[in-house]
Amino acid sequence: MSAAPPPASEPRRRIPDPREAVASPRQAATGARFYQTGTFAVGNRLLEASESSVQADPERANAITKGHRACQGCGEALGARYALDAALRATGGRLIAANATGCLEVFSTPFPESSWRLPWIHSLFANAPAVATGIAAALRAQGRTDIRVIGQGGDGGTVDIGLACLSGMFERGDDVLYVCYDNEAYMNTGVQRSAATPPAARTATTEPLPGHPGNAFGQGKNMPLIAMAHEIPYVATATVAELRDLEAKVERAMALHGPRYIHVLVPCPLGWGSATAETIAIARLAKETGLFPVFEAEDGRVSGVSPIRRLRPVEDYLRRQKRYAHLFAGAGQPEVVARLQALADRNVERFGLLAEEEER
Amino acid sequence: MPSQLEGSLAVARTVARCRPEVVCAYPITPQTHIVEALSRMVAGGELAPCEFVNVESEFAAMSVAIGASATGARAYTATASQGLLYMAEALFNASGLGLPIVMTVANRAIGAPINIWNDHSDAMALRDCGWVQLYASDNQEAADMHVLAFRLAQECSLPVMVCMDGFVLTHAFEPLEVAEQELVDAYLPRFAPRQALDPDEPVTIGAMVGPEAFTEVRYLAHAKQMDALDAIPALADELADRCGRRSGELLGAYRCADAATVIVALGSVFGTLCEVVDELRAAGRSAGALAVKSFRPFPREELRAALAGASRVIVLERAFSVGVGGIVSADVHAALAGLHVPVHTVIAGLGGRAITRRSLHALVEQACAGTLADPHFLDLDTAVVERELARSRAGGRTGGRPGPHAENILRDLGIVAAGPV
């Protein structure tokens, strides 16, 4: 992410810090401060209902139910479950999904089984946004406007091959929420480089060889900014480290109409070469280093930023992924790491990612 | 009551009477008049409820139609040429999913070199995509075929493309009837999809199928199209009973019963062929013309029955398979296997070149004399191609590159200003 966001004209809303969750009387009575609220880490009985995660609700839709074939530690399966259950709660279960070809589609529908408990269609790799447009048009023609539409796909199907259809959907003002699960490469086909692959990352088509530091610097598309350039009602980024935040953004999106876009960072242990138990931790580091800004934008302007709690150097993030191992092998490539650090620093500055009362 | 109408407008009005709920289209010559007319009808409220979606490409057009059709809405689009190719992946997807989308293809040549005029290379390039392919012999049939197409599509759960010759039919003004709304409503019941995206009954559409089941799934697609061979004549009969006009059968025969020479063709050239047949018969030659109106599914048995008594068959086609020869004639050959009826392949009318009565008469003479090449390119300017081949072999005059064929030929014909060759 190297481009600058357009300037905000109004003061930005700060996305609430989980530390500032509204304390229920019971919580206040204990005198304790709870972090990571809204997940199973802290019992949801201690929270106000409005702060409670959708996943904590035994009546949750379970849109993508157990039995799918995702890898252990798959960030996309995690993100999709949270996103879709939140969307289903927000729409009272009146939701249809269009899914691009990719990991999510493949691991969720091994014929004759399906994990999906909502109406769901997979057409092609490049057309999920257009299929979603078609579903929305049909519903409008049929007068069934209580039913909402969600399109989803990976970074390859969204940022590369699906970009024309996505841009068309944005431009026409179609009433579709599109969610991109970004694991920064074409994972389903064996980890090849996409326009979302970060600089210096190893993929099967950007191997770190003499003279090639992995994926090149100066390339790539900033999809959230591209979405913002269409001036659509709502754009947001999120990670699977802050799942309640992801749910809240999906709920916010479903309260609006028109084209909406959410870009979710979903680490892929296989493709990133990270430990399967560290998916959430690595997603958190992506945010806390500044490499993945977490923000919201409305009508083309940044409207809210989720601040970094404790700024970390990019090395903390890079070292935990084998796709960056070549930067640290032997003498290492400190100049490349420095360039990545510079990208992170620029994001911090341009998006205003540091909280005012920052603990350094 | 007929009106003097442009072919495209008759098609658009007929399509509107079929009550499509989602019309999505990307402009490409020569289909534009059809979708422009539909756009006006939707905007003016004449066609409602209907969503008209201006898409960003033909690939998007077919994708939007897929989403709409999967949601249980009647979906329609139109395209031609490069646009049809651009949606190729989506065509296979639509037929594989059994979605009853109807599409008009205003047949136009495929580039390179770019050419906006009529031939069948577009639809022929996608003959295997699993769509039903119907070819209209004239504008009245083109319009009426859409009514049949929508009914066929939803009854067989198959997408249907109605092919009509670009410019020749789309841009021709002639007396045409648009099927009455009550007639269409009686013939075309509300679309009740086999499965649909519906929160009340969630289904998963588009799952991956592996080697253990793929063959069976694909066999069923073939079986469905073969069933259409029975459905099409029945639906054509029903439509003819209601509107008094015949259209959209499997074949259209003109004076074939006792014909020694039968010319088989698709599309609008059939009208010219009928004139030629009458002229030949007046001159004492026994001839007939056979229009193939359903190309996919291919009416093998009906064709065999129609041609069994002929002494020779000339298949006149407006496309060909590079490196092999005829496309339609290959299917005709297969249909006539074992009958010892010679089948001549004639490639004609490529890229909008006119197929004239004069050329057709000469063609029949040559066929009867047995002097046709195989395949025979009608009206090929052999001098020009031989000069160009010689030029290619020799290199440029200065020994440099010989240059592109298209430009050299156009210069040779004097269409482009002569320059150094």
Next chain:
Amino acid sequence: MFELRIHGRGGQGVVTAAELLSLAAFIEGVQAQAFPSFGSERMGAPVTAFCRLDARPIRLREPIAEPDAVVVADPTLLHHVNVFGGLRADGYVLVNSSRTLEQLGLAELHGRHAAQRLATVPASEIARAWLGRPIPNSALLGGLVALTRVVKLDSLLAAIGERFSAGAAEGNANAAREAHRRAAAALGEANREAVDA
């Protein structure tokens, strides 16, 4: 069957002219087929339009190679395009011009065609007077009707009324009428000359 070929340039309404004639024929209960032949659509490019009229339904789909009548909407095409190619020996010619055929370099037409088969009409000037723009199609049709009587003038005027919106219809109808009057008058002269000669 009567076959007409019109040569002009994009923007002159040549395609509409063929449609109008087909509509006029339709109004008279005559079968008519009109169709264009053009390249990429842009102003000024050569355009050819065709119209066939017949008592029986028309099945032919080939371009008109041997027209009964040729109309030239833009004389600058005369020496670029073979506008008269295939014209029948007893065919009609109508050229949009205020000049004579001789002045246009077409004297040889007189050798092949009878005087009452040939006409020029200043259709662009007539159109400019009645429409404010030099779109000669309706005027040319008026002249064509006078020359060939392939349809009645009233049918042509009815077609114009159907095809154009109210304001444009009036101007186009007037242009057609004036061109018809002038061409008829000139043909009357030609007839008298033929008789006297």
